[in-house]
Amino acid sequence: MYSLFGKPEAIHYDVRSINHPGESDDYVDIDFHYGLLKTTVKCSLAVKINHPKFIVHGDKGSFIKYSSGHQQKNPDGVTKASFEVEPASNWGELSYIDENGIEHNESVKSEITDYGILYEKLYASIKTGAEKPVKDEEVLAVLKILNDGVEAAKKSGCSQ
Numbered sequence: 001m002y003s004l005f006g007k008p009e010a011i012h013y014d015v016r017s018i019n020h021p022g023e024s025d026d027y028v029d030i031d032f033h034y035g036l037l038k039t040t041v042k043c044s045l046a047v048k049i050n051h052p053k054f055i056v057h058g059d060k061g062s063f064i065k066y067s068s069g070h071q072q073k074n075p076d077g078v079t080k081a082s083f084e085v086e087p088a089s090n091w092g093e094l095s096y097i098d099e100n101g102i103e104h105n106e107s108v109k110s111e112i113t114d115y116g117i118l119y120e121k122l123y124a125s126i127k128t129g130a131e132k133p134v135k136d137e138e139v140l141a142v143l144k145i146l147n148d149g150v151e152a153a154k155k156s157g158c159s160q
Contacts, residue, residue, distance in 0.1 A: 001032045001039045002142050003134070008032040011145065013152035018046050025153050030145075054092065061096025063108070086110040 001008070014029040026045040031038055054065040067090035092108040121133035 001041060002138060002145065005032070005034050005037070005039065007141060008034055011148065013149050015149045015153035017153065018044075025150065028149065030149060058096075061094065063092055063094045065092035065108075065110075066090070067110070083112055083114065085112065 010033040012031040012033075014027075015025050016027045017025050018027050020026065028041065028043040030041045032040070050066055052064050052066055053068045054063070056063040067086065086109075088107060088109075091110055093105070094108050095103070095105045097103055118133050121130070124130040125132045
């Protein structure tokens with residue numbers, strides 16, 4: 001959210017450990033507030049059923065996507081990335097009202113992404129002094145957000 005919208009005006013944390021108190025935080029629900037815009041990042045290891053990975057709601061429409069795109073976890077814990085076109089059953093669903101008041105519902109094809117590009121840019125930055133793919137102040141701000149989330153979990157008594 002920070003890379004998309006910048007520094008939020010306020011952040012509200014709900015971070016806790018459900019399965020292994022004191023060992024790790026396995027539930028995260030963080031709200032970022034930007035004036036009238038609110039974004040939420042959620043993550044939980046305590047979810048059995050398939051649930052949306054991306055949800056966006058606006059005043060004229062909504063977007064929902066159940067798959068994480070081209071990244072998939074595997075039993076070994078290593079994330080697998082695919083560069084194949086995702087099956088249509090994994091595409092997002094967009095529903096909106098256009099400027100004429102007509103409702104539209106459509107599937108949105110997933111774009112193929114390559115996180116390797118980020119690492120290539122980081123390598124070039126370290127080796128040749130090329131521009132950093134993520135600014136220092138963005139890294140520090142996100143680290144502070146993560147640290148504040150851990151502190152919020154400690155204060156709630158749901159983590160140690």
